[in-house]
Amino acid sequence: MKFADIGLSDELLRAVTEAGYDEPTPIQAGAIPSVLMMRDMIGIAQTGTGKTASFVLPMIDILAHGRARALMPRSLILEPTRELAAQVAENFEKYGKYHKLSMALLIGGVQMGDQIKALEKGVDVLIATPGRLMDLFERGKILLTGCNLLVIDEADRMLDMGFIPDIENICTKLPANRQTLLFSATMPPPIKKLADKFLSNPKTIEVARPASRNENIEQFLVKTSERSKRDTLRGLIEAEDIGTAIIFCNRKTTVRELAKSLQRYGYKAGEIHGDMDQSSRIAELDRFKAGTINILVASDVAARGLDVKGVSHVFNFDAPWHPDDYVHRIGRTGRAGAKGRAFTLVTPSDDEAVDNIQKLTGYQIPVHSQASPTASDAKAAGVEDREPRREARSGRSRGGSKSTKDEPRPVKATEEAPSKPKKSGDKRKPPASDRHDDRDGPDDGWNGPMPSFLSVGFGTE
Template sequence: MSNRPSTITSFDQFRLSEPVQRAIRDARFTTPTPVQQAAIPLAIERRDILATAQTGTGKTAAFTLPMIDRLAGGRARARMPRALILEPVRELALQVQEQVNLFSAHVNLSSELFIGGINIGPQIRRAAQPVDVMIATPGRLLDLFDRGALLLIGVEILVIDEADRMLDMGFIPDIESIVAKLPVRRQTMMLSATMPPEIGRIAKRFLQRPARVSVAPPAATTELVDQSVIHCRAGDKDRILRTLLGNPAIESALVFCNRKRTVDELVRTLRRDRIQVEPLHGDMAQPVRLKTMEAFRGGEIRALVATDVAGRGLDVRGISHVLNYDVPTQPEDYVHHIGRTGRAGTPGTSITLAASAEREHLEAIEKLINLKIRVQRADEGATPAVSPPAADTPEAKPNSGKRTKRTTSLDHPPGSDSSSHPLEHILAPAVPRHRTPPARQRRNGIAAAPKRTPTWSETVGKARRRHQDADAEPAKRGPSRKSYRRSQTTPNLNTSPDKRPAAARTSRGSKFFRDSEHVPAFLRSPPAPSE
């Protein structure tokens, strides 16, 4: 295990080819970092390496320089890359490709980037061409392999970058599937910012007798970053962050949130206050993410609100402040967040907003880094939103015996003249509020009893009695249309019942008979009653 770096003070001491040395001089690299001093000689000897180092210590050059030097004397074949670099996120893959192109400027070497979020059609056509170095994310690489766009039997060098991040994102099954498709005789380098026990177990399966390089203790934070924490309520984080971003001393800020939804909501809130911010998370399209990162690197965007997609390995120079809107649930993520500032010997500042429900995560972070984070007031280093009251303000009159209203920070909203600072209402303790019961209605000077809500049995019994009363009284119905017509006919004056037999229905009447003698008896009219 190589824990102490070699006494190498210049890149000329490495056994690298002249074209690679010329590219190093063009990039103005003079002194190798500790991880480069320890890892480059082992990589030149083609040994498997398990390296643990902080972010921003030059791990990318530690494996790209010996890789380019080895591949410079060969030739790639179609659909068969010679070197494979796996990255957890797209932004890291893009940065690694930039480093490969930088150090292979004087070498006939080709490199291609295969990441998700963009059309796979052009990538399939590029994979069919000879490629020396392939930089890819695990998901897109497996997609290309399943489509038959490439073969992995010609891979000579495998690099697994940010292995602990791969573990957190659930890429280990994909990496196992990729490693199963590679030749057994190869050189494997695994690099990680931290070394949890699971990474050690994975390294035993992927690496063969690896040389271990540990330049810095795991989860160690750089001394160039001034770390502080602000204890506040969860509902006051937006207001505190708005005040912190109003400080002109913050030249470039990176704000981290734990969830993508929080990023979108926070960006909308800050934009309403006319603060120039842009979001960055995994749900954004790849062209939009690339455009946002370029604008942030160029200084066009002052503040960037992002998730952990920007927390690992992103090399953006000039970030003065890192603001953790949420306390990271994983202590190792805190180390990666604050590692975005304080790089290349430049001091930086890290401020974390911690609510009461996040105290447990904060204690885990302090235990991991073995440091008690300094507690900062919300108004420390912030720019007041209003000017302080004038010196000639008349003092309050002494109490004349009358009971005065107690004044609290809740009675004066931010920006009022009675508060010395717009965030004083956040630091003041909350005043308990009690609900006052409504006054009873009075009738003839006597307070009426409160209205009682009937019970369920009373309500059901009342409804049952109402239905019983309705059934006892027959409904009063109006005359039908048929009875109404009968009432309009002329009444019969003869009220005596007619005992004559009913006449049989026939089609012939009395008018068909010539004289009355031939008229049947049942057709004759009854004789008139005698008086």
């Protein structure tokens, strides 16, 4: 089947051809005709299968006739993250270049002024995150009574991020006789309930079982320990033919620390997480797409908003807490028919998370054959990783120059104070020097020197 066979306009076909596409993907071939017939629809497909174009393309043709009015967008697309909203906006610009459609992007982290000005002129397509949309609605800057087409994209991610109440609220403010499209990679019960409530006799297009295995992605588990995680990761990076890679962590602080560690080892690594402002996130993504950096360390904020061609590898530095996140993380590679490899570093404490992932996907992930680092290797790697910070504080360096080798320097036995064997039943904490400072754990409180005023007694003479 060709794009010319599914009812798109000549102008749209021209833009699609210029973008380098000729045949629709299965989700596009199934969804586009139904959308053009103005039916409500549920689209279920794995990430990376072309879901975005399956609603962007027919929307452009549907909106080609009509006129936008001030503060009243004609269509609305809800996205869970800023990055994904920006990606959809890029798709509209690329495919709609031969149509005179106006578009506005409502996302957090940027000034409202330009967004309000765009709304005042009237827009055909409004792409928004739920939080910013509700903020402007409550300020009286937008009316939704003229919106006849609603798209809820990445609905399962909306559920994970707690946006379902906002979406339900938004749906009540839209016309009752609108067309609604819901797209998701997985279909958990709360999303099914949402679809039953707000969609009218929808057609379901399912091109893959929810969360089923993508045959284009080779998946592996890599057994390691908490202390040797970084050393294991570096070994994998060296052993694999890395083009561009994304490394996912569960915590924002882990993202920052891991990116700095990789940079110290000479890797071209960047970072993206929720604590960064929008301009910094966009700049880092642009560096990654341009090839200035080829490794991006990310939190799950990026798992569903990145569409970068040629990502060869995905590494889960932390096993994801939610099994659905695993599907979306590894879906950053193996896109549009390309091949990819995904590695998940697992420790004994991750057994339950791995079991949940395998139950969801119905796939027994093989264990990678690479041997885990020995305890001595992990110990040396841990000491080396902390060494630059110690030297920065003390102002001293060994030999007066930094080693240019990627491998950590060997640690002499005389450089480490001998430790006494612990007695059985001893529950005291290990010395601070023996603790693993790479873990992003909770704050255990003050562990510095005792201030002198705390030793002052009261009530005695």
